[in-house]
Amino acid sequence: MRTIRIGSGAGYSGDRIEPAIELAESGNLDYLVFECLAERTIALAQQDRLKDPQGGFDPLLADRMKAVLSICRKNGVKIITNMGAANPVAAAQATRDIARALGLPGLKVAAVTGDDVLEQARASDVALDEGGSVKALGNRVISANAYTGAAPIAEALAGGADVVITGRAADPALFLGPLVHEFGWAMDDWDLLGKGTMVGHLLECAGQITGGYFADPGVKDVQGLARLGFPIGEVREDGGLVVTKVAGSGGQITRATVIEQLLYEIHDPTRYYQPDVVADFSQVRVEEVGPDRIHVTGGSGTPKTGLLKTSVGYLDSYIGEGEISYAGANAVARGRLALEIVRERLTLTGVKMTESRFDLIGVNALHGDALAEGRDPYEVRIRVAGRTDSLAEAVKIGNEVETLYTNGPAGGGGAWKSAREIVGVASALLPETVVTSSVTFMEA
Amino acid sequence: MKLREIAHSRSGDKGDTSNISVIAFDVGDFGFLAEHVTADHVAQHFGDTITGTVTRYELPALGALNFVLTGALGGGVVRSLALDTHGKSFSSALLEFELPAKGASSGSP
Numbered sequence: 001m002r003t004i005r006i007g008s009g010a011g012y013s014g015d016r017i018e019p020a021i022e023l024a025e026s027g028n029l030d031y032l033v034f035e036c037l038a039e040r041t042i043a044l045a046q047q048d049r050l051k052d053p054q055g056g057f058d059p060l061l062a063d064r065m066k067a068v069l070s071i072c073r074k075n076g077v078k079i080i081t082n083m084g085a086a087n088p089v090a091a092a093q094a095t096r097d098i099a100r101a102l103g104l105p106g107l108k109v110a111a112v113t114g115d116d117v118l119e120q121a122r123a124s125d126v127a128l129d130e131g132g133s134v135k136a137l138g139n140r141v142i143s144a145n146a147y148t149g150a151a152p153i154a155e156a157l158a159g160g161a162d163v164v165i166t167g168r169a170a171d172p173a174l175f176l177g178p179l180v181h182e183f184g185w186a187m188d189d190w191d192l193l194g195k196g197t198m199v200g201h202l203l204e205c206a207g208q209i210t211g212g213y214f215a216d217p218g219v220k221d222v223q224g225l226a227r228l229g230f231p232i233g234e235v236r237e238d239g240g241l242v243v244t245k246v247a248g249s250g251g252q253i254t255r256a257t258v259i260e261q262l263l264y265e266i267h268d269p270t271r272y273y274q275p276d277v278v279a280d281f282s283q284v285r286v287e288e289v290g291p292d293r294i295h296v297t298g299g300s301g302t303p304k305t306g307l308l309k310t311s312v313g314y315l316d317s318y319i320g321e322g323e324i325s326y327a328g329a330n331a332v333a334r335g336r337l338a339l340e341i342v343r344e345r346l347t348l349t350g351v352k353m354t355e356s357r358f359d360l361i362g363v364n365a366l367h368g369d370a371l372a373e374g375r376d377p378y379e380v381r382i383r384v385a386g387r388t389d390s391l392a393e394a395v396k397i398g399n400e401v402e403t404l405y406t407n408g409p410a411g412g413g414g415a416w417k418s419a420r421e422i423v424g425v426a427s428a429l430l431p432e433t434v435v436t437s438s439v440t441f442m443e444a
Numbered sequence: 445m446k447l448r449e450i451a452h453s454r455s456g457d458k459g460d461t462s463n464i465s466v467i468a469f470d471v472g473d474f475g476f477l478a479e480h481v482t483a484d485h486v487a488q489h490f491g492d493t494i495t496g497t498v499t500r501y502e503l504p505a506l507g508a509l510n511f512v513l514t515g516a517l518g519g520g521v522v523r524s525l526a527l528d529t530h531g532k533s534f535s536s537a538l539l540e541f542e543l544p545a546k547g548a549s550s551g552s553p
Contacts, residue, residue: 263465265456385525
C-alpha cells in the first residue's frame with residue numbers, strides 16, 4: 001500500500017526555521033507543510049495589504065523559502081503553506097522571485113484564493129457567534145476570511161505546483177489536500193476525510209507533538225529541546241498514520257505527546273468541525289511501534305455541515321499596560337500598595353477605561369488569588385492593564401505605573417509600559433457557497 | 445493527592461473558550477479520574493477565572509478527559525487583558541486539583 005510522508009515545518013508564524021531545513025534534507029519527505037496563520041493574523045495582514053497592495057503575507061515567508069526551496073527542489077519535496085495570509089498571489093510572486101534568484105527555473109508556484117469573503121459577509125449581514133452582526137460593526141470591520149478546505153490545494157497539486165500558497169485555509173486542510181491529491185480520496189468519503197483531518201490536526205502544531213509544550217522536569221522529561229525535531233506523518237492510502245521524526249533530532253514522540261496533541265484545541269471529540277468533514281477522534285487508538293514511532297488509528301468522520309467558519313476582523317479597542325517589580329521582604333505588600341496607588345491615580349486623573357485588571361505577577365496574575373494559596377514569592381511584578389476607546393487614554397495607564405519609580409513604594413524597579421490598538425476577531429458561519437476558490441499558477 | 449501525580453494535561457484556546465485535557469499516566473486510572481474530576485469540580489476549581497460553563501467529554505480508550513470551559517479567556521484570546529491570553533497555563537492550574545487518596549473509592553484498584 002502506498003505511503004506518503006508529510007513533514008510539518010512550522011507550527012505558527014514565528015516558529016523556528018532550522019527544523020524545517022532538517023526535515024527537507026533528511027526527512028525523506030514528499031511534502032513539507034508550513035502552518036503559519038492564527039485567528040488574528042489574517043486581520044492584521046489585511047491592514048498591511050491596505051497600506052501596501054503587494055504586502056499582507058507572512059513576514060517570514062522569504063526567510064523560510066530561502067531556507068528550503070533549493071533543498072526541496074533537489075529532493076523532490078513539494079511545499080504547502082498558508083503564509084499567503086491576506087495576499088496569496090503576492091506571496092506566490094515573492095516565492096517565484098526567490099526561486100529565480102536561487103536559480104530554480106521552472107519551479108511552479110500556485111496561489112489559492114477565495115477565502116476573502118468580506119463583501120459577501122457585508123452583503124449577508126451575518127450574525128456573529130459573540131453577538132451582534134457584521135452590519136452592526138459597520139466600518140470597524142476590516143476583514144472576513146472563511147476557512148477553506150482541501151479541494152483547491154489538491155487542484156493546485158494536480159496542476160503541477162511545486163509550492164502551494166493559500167490564505168485562510170483550515171490548518172488540517174493543508175495536510176488533507178496532498179492526501180486527497182495523492183490517493184484520489186473522494187470528497188464525500190467522510191471516513192477517509194476524517195482520518196486525513198486527524199493527520200493534519202496532529203501535525204499542524206509541529207513541535208507540540210515531538211516533545212515541545214510537554215516537558216516538565218522530573219515528571220515528563222524531554223531531551224534536546226533546543227534542537228527539537230519537527231514531526232513527519234507517514235500516511236497510508238487507507239488513512240493509517242505513523243508519526244515520527246528525523247533520527248537524531250531533539251525531542252521525543254510518545255503515546256503521551258500524541259494524546260496531548262490529539263486533544264489540543266478540541267471540544268467535542270466526536271465533532272471536530274472542518275470545511276470538508278466533521279471529524280471524529282473519539283475512537284482513536286495510539287500505539288508505540290518503535291522509538292519515536294507512534295501508530296495512530298481509529299479516526300473517522302461524518303458529512304460536512306456545508307457551513308464555513310469565518311473570522312471577522314474589526315477595530316475593537318486600545319489596551320494600555322504597565323509593569324514594575326518589587327523584591328525581598330514585604331515585596332508582596334509593596335506590590336499590593338503599588339496597585340492601590342495606580343488604581344487611585346487612574347480615578348483621580350479620570351482615565352476612561354471600559355475594563356481593567358490589577359495583577360501581581362508571581363502571585364495571582366494567571367489564575368487569581370484562590371489557587372495561589374498564600375505562598376509568598378521572593379519577588380513580585382505588578383501589572384496594570386486597561387481597555388480604552390483611544391490610544392491617548394491607553395498611554396496614560398502605563399504612565400501611571402511608571403511614575404511609581406519616584407512616587408511609589410520603596411524599591412520599585414524595571415518599569416515597562418505599552419499602549420496598542422486591538423484588532424478583535426469575531427466568528428460567524430457562512431454557507432460554503434459564498435466561497436469561489438481559484439488557483440493562479442506562476443513559474444520561476 | 446494532587447491530580448498531577450496521576451495525570452498530565454494540555455490546554456488550548458478557541459476564541460473565548462479554553463479546553464483542558466486530563467490524561468492518566470496509567471490508562472487503568474481512567475475510572476478513578478472520571479469519578480473524581482467532574483465538570484462541577486473543574487468549575488469550582490477555577491472559580492471566578494471563568495464566567496461560562498464547563499462541559500466534560502470522556503475518552504476511556506486513551507485514559508483521557510477533555511474539559512471545555514466557555515467564558516474562560518477574558519472575552520477571547522485576541523482582546524483579553526490577561527497576562528496569559530491563551531490560557532496556556534490553565535493545564536498547570538488544573539493539575540493542582542486535590543484528589544482523594546487512591547483506594548479510598550471503588551474507582552480504582
